[in-house]
Amino acid sequence: MISTPSDYGELIALNLPPLIDAIMSKAESTARFLQTSGDRAYCDDCLIMLMGFSGPDEAEQVTSGLGGTDGFLRELGECCLCHERKQTIRAR
Numbered sequence: 001m002i003s004t005p006s007d008y009g010e011l012i013a014l015n016l017p018p019l020i021d022a023i024m025s026k027a028e029s030t031a032r033f034l035q036t037s038g039d040r041a042y043c044d045d046c047l048i049m050l051m052g053f054s055g056p057d058e059a060e061q062v063t064s065g066l067g068g069t070d071g072f073l074r075e076l077g078e079c080c081l082c083h084e085r086k087q088t089i090r091a092r
């Protein structure tokens with residue numbers, strides 16, 4: 001039960017790092033996957049299947065995070081797997 005701010009801090013200390021770790025490690029494995037895929041672009045939906053994301057929200061969180069970095073390009077394009085034209089991500 002959360003009764004004081006310090007209890008709340010404890011809850012965050014207990015629960016948040018694994019959550020962040022899980023997202024970070026998925027971001028890292030997605031980054032590695034894209035880097036080994038050359039210039040092939042993948043949509044979020046295909047990455048959900050490939051990387052085992054829990055759903056579109058998590059996929060979006062990871063791909064938009066990666067897309068904001070220098071190493072990756074998030075753009076409207078054709079996914080190399082489903083060949084649909086949508087938001088994709090690929091390594092630069």
Ligand SMILES: [Zn+2]
Nearest residue numbers: 043046079082
């Ligand atoms: Zn796709």
